[in-house]
Amino acid sequence: MFFSSFLTPKKTTKILITTIDFLRKSFLILKTKFCHSEQSEESGVLLQILRFAQNDKGFFKALKDFRKKSNMEKAKHFTDLLIWQKAHQLVLAVYKLTENFPKHELFGLTSQIRRSTVSVPANIAEGFRKKTKPDKAKFMNIAQGSLDETHYYLILANDLQYANTTVLQTQAEEIAKILNSYIHTLTEK
Numbered sequence: 001m002f003f004s005s006f007l008t009p010k011k012t013t014k015i016l017i018t019t020i021d022f023l024r025k026s027f028l029i030l031k032t033k034f035c036h037s038e039q040s041e042e043s044g045v046l047l048q049i050l051r052f053a054q055n056d057k058g059f060f061k062a063l064k065d066f067r068k069k070s071n072m073e074k075a076k077h078f079t080d081l082l083i084w085q086k087a088h089q090l091v092l093a094v095y096k097l098t099e100n101f102p103k104h105e106l107f108g109l110t111s112q113i114r115r116s117t118v119s120v121p122a123n124i125a126e127g128f129r130k131k132t133k134p135d136k137a138k139f140m141n142i143a144q145g146s147l148d149e150t151h152y153y154l155i156l157a158n159d160l161q162y163a164n165t166t167v168l169q170t171q172a173e174e175i176a177k178i179l180n181s182y183i184h185t186l187t188e189k
Contacts, residue, residue, distance in 0.1 A: 078128035083178045087121035087143070090171050094150070101162050109162070113153035119146035120175070137186040140179060147176055 078084050094117040098110045120143045127139025151172045154165040 075128075078125040081124065081128065083175065083182055084121050084124045084128075086171070086175050086178065087124060087147075090150070090168065090175060091117050091121060093168055093171065094154075097157075097163050097165070097168065101157070105162070109153060109157060109160075113150060113157065116146045116149040116153060119143070120150065124179075133186045137183055140183045140186065144176070144179055144183070147172060147179065151176075 075081050094113055098114060101110045123139045123143035123146065127136045127143070130136045130139065151169060154169045154172060157163055158165040158169070
């Protein structure tokens with residue numbers, strides 16, 4: 001995952017210990033679920049990880065295999081980032097939503113909400129290739145500002161009764177949480 005390159009050894013160890021503990025507790029639930037259904041290759045690998053985690057033997061090898069098979073390697077392109085994918089889906093949804101806005105809003109709210117929404121994944125994409133963490137964080141912070149602007153426009157459109165935007169507001173809040181986490185990993189010392 002793209003966060004892994006920003007973790008210190010101490011934090012990584014703490015996360016792994018927590019993960020192993022969680023996997024041990026989850027083992028019985030998942031084992032029951034997968035034993036009664038057809039297993040895909042990924043679910044088989046997941047069960048293997050859980051078995052190894054239960055015994056603490058071969059856990060890291062199994063985790064590495066799972067990452068390879070489930071395509072969770074470090075992002076090589078901005079389109080690999082979950083945050084960009086979710087922001088792009090929000091853009092598509094906003095464009096579809098604003099098609100039904102009143103015509104007198106074409107150069108007003110329609111234009112503003114589209115512009116601010118497009119700015120979110122665009123800044124994530126631009127920040128992805130920056131070499132330093134402060135540069136990356138700067139663009140992610142700009143994306144945050146655009147996302148907050150979009151959120152306000154969604155509230156306004158809802159209040160003006162142009163459309164029910166509660167689902168899109170929830171999407172925006174989810175994106176904000178992921179973006180905050182990403183920025184936090186960039187700015188941690």
